[in-house]
Amino acid sequence: MKKSQRIKTIVDIKAAQEKNALEALGAAQRKLASMQAQVDGLSNYRREYQDKFNLLGSGGVNISQLLEFRSFIDKLDKAILGQQQVLNSIEAELAGKRKIWEELHHKTQSLQKVCDSARLVETKQEAKREQLEQDERASRNGRNNSGGIGRA
Secondary structure, eight states: OOOHHHHHHHHHHHHHHHHHHHHHHHHHHHHHHHHHHHHHHHHHHHHHHHHHHHHHHOOOHHHHHHHHHHHHHHHHHHHHHHHHHHHOOOOHHHHHHHHHHHHHHHHHHHHHHHHHHHHHHHHHHHHHHHHHHHHHHHHHHHHHHHHHHHHH
């Protein structure tokens, strides 16, 4: 097996690993977008709830309504904080997956260059070998033809 073929096998393996890493990166990006949408939705809901209470509060509210509101807002704040922490961990996961993919991508590109270089060297060597064989045949044919003419 030629050197370029051996390297090509490794390039194919690395390309498959790179593809898998890219798919994992895409999944992590979709997960991040989904979580960001959840956090945004909770934040918007909290803001709307606060606005409604402020509107009602301008007319006056009793203490039980105020306590209920504060309790619900606290729960929303905790939920938003928890979701934000999950979002941060997903962002860190995404950064790690991006780094893995980039490393695999660079390795694949480097190996592909080595493979291409080896293939070029092999092609040049093959062309040189063929040229030498043609020169040898031409030389033999020339000797055979001139030798036959001189004897006749």
